[in-house]
Amino acid sequence: MTHSNVTRRRFLGTTAGFAGAAALGSLAAPAIAQERSVRVLTVGDPFQYSLRELLPEFTAKTGIKVEFEGLGYDALQARLISSFVSKTSDADVINVDQMWAGQYTDNGWIQPLNDFAKGDSDFNINDFVPETLHSISTWRGNLVTVPVASYSQGVMYRKSVFEKLGIDEPAAGWTWDQYKEILGRIHGQEVDGVKMNGTVVCGAQPVPVVHMFSQLSASLNAPWFKAFPGAETWDFTPQMNSENMKRAVSLYKELYGLSPQESINYTWFDAGTRFSQADIGMFYWWSAYFTLVNADGYMTGAPSKVKGDFGIVPCPQDGTNPSRVSLGGWSLGMPSTAGRPEEAWEFIKWATSAETQKAMGLNDKFGHMFSDFSRESLFADSDLLEVYPFLPQARAMLNGADGKLARPPAPIYTTLEGIFGLELNKVLAGQSDVDAALEQVNTLYTNALSGNFMLPYVQPSFNDTFDATKALIASLA
Amino acid sequence: MSHAQVAPARPNRLRAWLPFLLIAPSVILLLSLVLYPLLFALKNSFYFWNLQRSAEPLQFIGLANYKMVLSGPEFLPSLTNTLILSVTGTIIEFALGLAVALLLANRLPGMSVSRALLILPTTIAPVVVGFLFRYMYDPAGGLAGWLLTLIGAPPPAEGILGSSTTALAAILFADVWQWTPFFAIVLYAGLLSVSPSLIEAARLDGASAWTMLWRIKLPLVMKTAVIIIILRFMQLFNTFDLVLVLTKGGPGLSSRTLGYTLYQQGLVDFNIGLASASTWIIVIMVNILVTLYAAIAFKNWEW
Amino acid sequence: MIGQNTATRKITLYALLALVMLFFIGPIIWFILLSIRPPSTAFTMPPVLNFTPDLGAFTRTMVDPGDNSGQAVNSLIVAISAVLLNLPFSVPAAYALSRFKFRRKKFLMLWYLSLLMAPPVAFLIPYFILMTNVGLSGTYLSMVLVMQTLTIPFSIWLMKSFIDEVPREIEEAARIDGASGWTIMFRVVLPLVMPGLIVTSMFAFVFAWNNAAFPLVLSSQRTATLPIGTLSYFTNTGVTWGNIAAAAVVAMLPPMIIFLVFDRFVVRGLTFGAVKG
Known part of the structure; x- marks a missing residue:
């Protein structure tokens, strides 16, 4: 008995040993690709799902195979940073969030695309709404990425609620005071048996709260720094305790007071989802939600309670001062270490082309959910207008929009956003008052900026104005 | 127990070296995997290296990173939260686990099936547990809020994760849910080893149930418990994934932990130097705690 | 003094056991239900239990596009x-x-x-x-x-x-x-x-x-x-x-x-x- 046992065991042992060795051998084998291919690393936003459906068309057209990977925001950041540090090419095309473009370029992680764009008549750079390129894709006078999804911010309000409460529908040119006054009239009222909240804000730190708040600081003309980015000489002396900034934060706190209390922990989608639950009178948020709030649940295609019962209007302005709209979004960039730059450019060009973007907008596998166009021609496209009738309004909101003003892409933006987001969250939570919080932010900004050798700033500056971007576009056309 | 040494019949050189030959591969592999990150962090903790500013370490800055970490407004709250989380978490998980173990030790039909099922929460990935509880805690229609309202203890208006009074407790609760079964099973295994004759003898002596628990059962299971207590304490000390999925440290700093602060410095803010300094501060703290604990808890161990 | 195996003791023990199992296994079942729920019932309280199972989520994750x-x-x-x-x-x-x-x-x-x-x-x-x-x-x-x-x-x-x-x-x-x-x-x-x-x-x-x-x-x-x-x-x-x-x-x-x-x-x-x- 013992004998047979031992034999069986020896047999098992040997087999396991072989299997182990074989497994380890194959585990270490590097990925080998013979044919033309391109590796793409993106974030899992709606555009990604639509784009992915169309990948076979790209391969059919160009013969280039695509290795496509969609990651969560945190995972994307972790992967990008790791590959930058080790100077390896993890991908040929990467997704770049608006505020990352500057530091990625300055550190040499992504390469300018000027030469690719200039020599390529198919690219048709003139079709891009110049504000989107200025906000998302340019740095120091170079085209460093190409927008694949652009969002402005606008107000969504419930038509039936306004009607029942006898409130006039707002129109462009209105003010934040009027906005607040309307919210006050809605908040706490019962409409069709539903107890209404005036509005809903994003309170979650650090990124979501800054994303939403920064529309207010842009509207109320409260810049973060003394002179950046539109200045001959950059000066990063923080202006976080300015009077206008205090007004903006106070306003945001008032808006939170007119929101469901749980919005203290709301991220991007929580606010949008809440609006589609039909107990919010009106709110302002990224234009992606003009479409997304129509669906009950993300990627379901099922109609929400507010579908067909909300209007869209530009963000209010501060008194008579013209409004500045936040403009953000995702773009495609090319790592300096990209192993296949030609294929990478082919992909970037294809994914951002009018034809592909239109097909993405018309794709309804998970319900129509992509209308975040950057190209002029698409806002007037009759097929798209049928699906997204609000496109002319969305286009109008891009006029004069400036993402670099709302969230200045300073080299240590993420650190600053972390500081600011935390303090904003504390103000909403009642753990800190506006003045104390902003003094704290200003102090911490000063420390962080000095510690990172940005006060004073001795590196070259670039007068990054909208005109400079227009000149760049002209030179690349 | 007798710990008689295996007496070598013919002492030879190989036998003397055998234990080291057997141990060496594991030590070499582990050292080569652990030393690199530790030395990497040690070196860079003295350098200014913020990837947002430059791809290379810029310059030697001495202890500035350490100073920055220790003087940062989030350091003390993070440390406090981390200690609250690890101390109360370990105590609650041990106490609840012991209670469940005592319940399971009653040999009734159905107990063994229940015990087998009970381990399930512990086998789930922490990330998944995070999502599970985010769903349960959802202020708009989560099961937890509904149940709390049902029993007359409605959650705060800001939501369970949105209120500074409940956010940290909610993270703790998720961890307790996942790891109490682990304590229960381990302590149950310990209870099984208490010899029935010992119990019988104590009972004949008129010992109460409490006396038996404190004087006989607990001392015997403590030997197993010392290992899992320190393991859990340290895992709790490093908590970051639950915080990442559930609260991101909010509201304010109410639920920020050291692990999450480290994550933010390294993988969000890309500040390698600062994150390296944080790493070493945590490593030093952990080592002091482990050494102190080992000196007390493992004093009477036979190795 | 310990009422060995009396009916009350048994009932108490089983009641405790039921509570323990509900606490530790309930959330898992609740999450499994989420995977087969129609999305509209995911956040409805009191809980909706008589829904028609919807395997759409498994199709999306495992088959088409089937990333997982x-x-x-x-x-x-x-x-x-x-x-x-x-x-x-x-x-x-x-x-x-x-x-x-x-x-x-x-x-x-x-x-x-x-x-x-x-x-x-x-x-x-x-x-x-x-x-x-x-x-x-x-x-x-x-x-x-x-x-x-x-x-x-x-x-x-x-x-x-x-x-x-x-x-x-x-x-x-x-x-x-x-x-x-x-x-x-x-x-x-x-x-x-x-x-x-x-x-x-x-x-x-x-x-x-x-x-x-x-x-x-x-x-x-x-x-x-x-x-x-x-x-x-x-x-x-x-x-x-x-x-x-x-x-x-x-x-x-x-x-x-x-x-x-x-x-x-x-x-x-x-x-x-x-x-x-």
Whole structure:
């Protein structure tokens, strides 16, 4: 008995040993690709799902195979940073969030695309709404990425609620005071048996709260720094305790007071989802939600309670001062270490082309959910207008929009956003008052900026104005 | 127990070296995997290296990173939260686990099936547990809020994760849910080893149930418990994934932990130097705690 | 004074047991229900239980576009490889620590233990650089290797406790019969500690299967594992709860099945050798 046992065991042992060795051998084998291919690393936003459906068309057209990977925001950041540090090419095309473009370029992680764009008549750079390129894709006078999804911010309000409460529908040119006054009239009222909240804000730190708040600081003309980015000489002396900034934060706190209390922990989608639950009178948020709030649940295609019962209007302005709209979004960039730059450019060009973007907008596998166009021609496209009738309004909101003003892409933006987001969250939570919080932010900004050798700033500056971007576009056309 | 040494019949050189030959591969592999990150962090903790500013370490800055970490407004709250989380978490998980173990030790039909099922929460990935509880805690229609309202203890208006009074407790609760079964099973295994004759003898002596628990059962299971207590304490000390999925440290700093602060410095803010300094501060703290604990808890161990 | 097996006592015990099981197993069932719910009932309170099951989330995660089916295979490859690599390192070390007396043994045991206590986040970037330098970034092997920092120490502690319980006399007898050291190891000791090998492998498998931190930076599109896939449904513009739950259910199943199938070894395996004699 013992004998047979031992034999069986020896047999098992040997087999396991072989299997182990074989497994380890194959585990270490590097990925080998013979044919033309391109590796793409993106974030899992709606555009990604639509784009992915169309990948076979790209391969059919160009013969280039695509290795496509969609990651969560945190995972994307972790992967990008790791590959930058080790100077390896993890991908040929990467997704770049608006505020990352500057530091990625300055550190040499992504390469300018000027030469690719200039020599390529198919690219048709003139079709891009110049504000989107200025906000998302340019740095120091170079085209460093190409927008694949652009969002402005606008107000969504419930038509039936306004009607029942006898409130006039707002129109462009209105003010934040009027906005607040309307919210006050809605908040706490019962409409069709539903107890209404005036509005809903994003309170979650650090990124979501800054994303939403920064529309207010842009509207109320409260810049973060003394002179950046539109200045001959950059000066990063923080202006976080300015009077206008205090007004903006106070306003945001008032808006939170007119929101469901749980919005203290709301991220991007929580606010949008809440609006589609039909107990919010009106709110302002990224234009992606003009479409997304129509669906009950993300990627379901099922109609929400507010579908067909909300209007869209530009963000209010501060008194008579013209409004500045936040403009953000995702773009495609090319790592300096990209192993296949030609294929990478082919992909970037294809994914951002009018034809592909239109097909993405018309794709309804998970319900129509992509209308975040950057190209002029698409806002007037009759097929798209049928699906997204609000496109002319969305286009109008891009006029004069400036993402670099709302969230200045300073080299240590993420650190600053972390500081600011935390303090904003504390103000909403009642753990800190506006003045104390902003003094704290200003102090911490000063420390962080000095510690990172940005006060004073001795590196070259670039007068990054909208005109400079227009000149760049002209030179690349 | 007798710990008689295996007496070598013919002492030879190989036998003397055998234990080291057997141990060496594991030590070499582990050292080569652990030393690199530790030395990497040690070196860079003295350098200014913020990837947002430059791809290379810029310059030697001495202890500035350490100073920055220790003087940062989030350091003390993070440390406090981390200690609250690890101390109360370990105590609650041990106490609840012991209670469940005592319940399971009653040999009734159905107990063994229940015990087998009970381990399930512990086998789930922490990330998944995070999502599970985010769903349960959802202020708009989560099961937890509904149940709390049902029993007359409605959650705060800001939501369970949105209120500074409940956010940290909610993270703790998720961890307790996942790891109490682990304590229960381990302590149950310990209870099984208490010899029935010992119990019988104590009972004949008129010992109460409490006396038996404190004087006989607990001392015997403590030997197993010392290992899992320190393991859990340290895992709790490093908590970051639950915080990442559930609260991101909010509201304010109410639920920020050291692990999450480290994550933010390294993988969000890309500040390698600062994150390296944080790493070493945590490593030093952990080592002091482990050494102190080992000196007390493992004093009477036979190795 | 203890009312042995009286009806009241039984009822009390079963009531307590029911409460315990509801508390620990209820949330799992609640999450599994989420994966087959129509989305409209996901956040409806009081809970809706009479819904028509909707397998759409499983279709989306596993079939079309089916991102997670490949990731499940990757998770399996990583977890099984982690087990196979773990045993040849941990079993001999555990044997030596159990059978021989030498100086610094206590220090060594505590050193292994201390490795389980390092903050994993801190090591992600250095590990990525290390793996890139040796040309392994993005491979299964890179993940399998760094996971050994978790599995080997734990396995050594577990295995040592099992080997401790094999009476030395058996080895002595074999030695007197003229068996060599290797023969004793492979033909005498290992068969006797088979339950230990099973439990150790179970835990190593689950550690590797559940690990999300290392694949976060070390995996690539071809080698990404399930936890990474789950995270990708939690995006800025929306959370696909159904998809998360469906992927999570698939991620929960293998560890659960393993623990239920090998249940009889679990209790025995979790004593860490502290309750012997």
